[in-house]
Amino acid sequence: MPEQNRQERRDRLTPRQRLEAYGKGLPVDRLPCVPIVGNTAARVLGVKVSSLRNEGRVLSDAHLASYRRFGYDNIRIFTDLYTLAESMGARTRVPEDETAFLDEPAIGSISEIGSLRPSRPKKDRILSEHLEALKRVVQEVGDEVPVTAALTCPFTNASFLIGAVNLSRLVLKNPEAVHSLCRVSLESALAYADAIFEAGGTPSLTDAMSSSTVISPRQFQEFSFPYLKALVDHIHAKGRPATLHICGKTGPIWHRMADTGADCLSIDNDADLLAAKHEIGDRVRLMGNVHPSAIMLQGSPGDVREAVMQCILAAGDSPKGLVVASGCSLPIETPFENIDAMIDAVRDFGYPDDRSARFAEANTTVPENG
Amino acid sequence: MSETSEPSLFAALSDAVLNMDEDAARENAIRVIRERIDAYRAIEHGLVDGMNRAGQLFEDEEYFIPEILLCSDAMYAGLDILDPHIDRSRQRLRRKVVIGVVEGDTHDIGKNLVKTLLDAAGFEVVDLGRDIPPARIVDTAINEQADVIALSTLMTTTMDGMSEVIELLKAAGRRDALKVIVGGGPVSQAFADRIGADGYAPTAPAAVKLLQRLFEESAHA
Structure with a gap:
């Protein structure tokens, strides 16, 4: 199977070796690259999207197949944002071959907040399947590539508990209710984080509703920041790095996102990578931000290549580093050749300074298999 | 129902929407009806004007989704009162x-x-x-x-x-x-x-x- 091991033909380092050397400023073969593969993994394995969510074994097989097919630098176990809220009583709908979505929040009004209980991840059917998948992937390839599991952060999870419109109103009308929802969400998130550690992985923080497209920087500071900081602190206490993704516009809150202590910020395509480098590049590693739909789904491999170059030109020299990535999770039907094109472009580019040249020089004795 | 009260009433409706104040939107809508001011114009120059201003603040990133939702709540509070009083025969064709x-x-x-x-x-x-x-x-x-x-x-x-x-x-x-x-x-x-x-x-x-x-x-x- 010539396709399966393409990264071994061209990459000289495993993702772990690359990230470690990159973090120390040592010579590396190329920049780290993470096309954020979620349910696209179902297409690599040739199974229905819903079977990823429902069966840990299939979920792990799909991510292993996808990692081996494309050779990116981080595996992220993720099917949809709703798993944690579902374990607390929200209802989801799971179409056979599409991403699951929220059908009904856990509660209809603030009078029911007291009835919410923190999640018990290992007792929950869906979360335990995700944990099983994580464990299997870690066992299989954890020594060569970081394996993470997506963790929906408290403010976003709160929106799934009571509904996004309700939560948005409460932000102004009943801040204490919002905090109650965030607190119980944080308890669940911490419990899930611990289960993720136990399975050998690291939580990957995702907080869609905390976007400046939705709430103001002041509201972020009040309703998102304390809970994000608690999660980052928890991850650091385990000696692991924390990556934080917030969708949409985030420019107004970059510094606050960095203040959470996160080591890497994943920047959406709605945000400007060059501006991010100037503002916070000396505080956090940046990750981003090729447009998942306009470029990765609908563009040609040439468009992908062009977009990757734009990212590297903008932030390839960012002081704390750049992970070339899609701005958000890839759409399910993203063509494989576009994912290949992203990593190939990064391979061809090498490294913005002479580090890849020095790497090549130091490794000339390694036989070229490609 | 003097002509002079119209602009101030429209401004009050607009401000009620902008300030997310449902009560003020209702009170001023009731005043519009009492003073027999044209309901459609009150919607257009009051409530819609307020929503447009809120929309501008949204574009300027001073208002966000929570504020816009409460502005629209205030707009609907006024609209519920004014809508039955619109003289639909005079209304231009709506898209x-x-x-x-x-x-x-x-x-x-x-x-x-x-x-x-x-x-x-x-x-x-x-x-x-x-x-x-x-x-x-x-x-x-x-x-x-x-x-x-x-x-x-x-x-x-x-x-x-x-x-x-x-x-x-x-x-x-x-x-x-x-x-x-x-x-x-x-x-x-x-x-x-x-x-x-x-x-x-x-x-x-x-x-x-x-x-x-x-x-x-x-x-x-």
Whole structure:
């Protein structure tokens, strides 16, 4: 199977070796690259999207197949944002071959907040399947590539508990209710984080509703920041790095996102990578931000290549580093050749300074298999 | 009901919306009725004006989704009182918009904002809700003799439903009879162009401006 091991033909380092050397400023073969593969993994394995969510074994097989097919630098176990809220009583709908979505929040009004209980991840059917998948992937390839599991952060999870419109109103009308929802969400998130550690992985923080497209920087500071900081602190206490993704516009809150202590910020395509480098590049590693739909789904491999170059030109020299990535999770039907094109472009580019040249020089004795 | 009280009453309605004050919106709407001021003008120059100003603050990133939701609550509080008093015989022909979130997506904050603003700007809005199959959107638009189909999605997974709507319209021979506009997080102008939509709007206020511009253009064409 010539396709399966393409990264071994061209990459000289495993993702772990690359990230470690990159973090120390040592010579590396190329920049780290993470096309954020979620349910696209179902297409690599040739199974229905819903079977990823429902069966840990299939979920792990799909991510292993996808990692081996494309050779990116981080595996992220993720099917949809709703798993944690579902374990607390929200209802989801799971179409056979599409991403699951929220059908009904856990509660209809603030009078029911007291009835919410923190999640018990290992007792929950869906979360335990995700944990099983994580464990299997870690066992299989954890020594060569970081394996993470997506963790929906408290403010976003709160929106799934009571509904996004309700939560948005409460932000102004009943801040204490919002905090109650965030607190119980944080308890669940911490419990899930611990289960993720136990399975050998690291939580990957995702907080869609905390976007400046939705709430103001002041509201972020009040309703998102304390809970994000608690999660980052928890991850650091385990000696692991924390990556934080917030969708949409985030420019107004970059510094606050960095203040959470996160080591890497994943920047959406709605945000400007060059501006991010100037503002916070000396505080956090940046990750981003090729447009998942306009470029990765609908563009040609040439468009992908062009977009990757734009990212590297903008932030390839960012002081704390750049992970070339899609701005958000890839759409399910993203063509494989576009994912290949992203990593190939990064391979061809090498490294913005002479580090890849020095790497090549130091490794000339390694036989070229490609 | 002196002429001089009109501007201040309209300003008070506009401020009530901008300040997210439902009570003030109701009180001033009741004053409009009592003083026999034209309800339609009060909506247009009061409530809609307030919503436009809120929309501007949203564009300027001073207001965010929570504020816009409460502004629209205040607008509806006033609208509920004023609407039955509109003299519909004098009203100019209203453009009809069928709006919905495409199948597979249950996010509807964005769609609701667009609906609210279109409604406020004088469009007649048929709201299909969320998670709507393309065929139902097209059937409704044809049956309702709508002028516009407005489609929203927040999920990349459901974007294909947007092009399906356009294909179904073509198949029904009605593509030229309607404008199709699209919006939502993952959508872009490039996507709108590719699927052959008439326009793309990145925000709710922009969707209103887009439709106003499209109809102005077609009026001058």
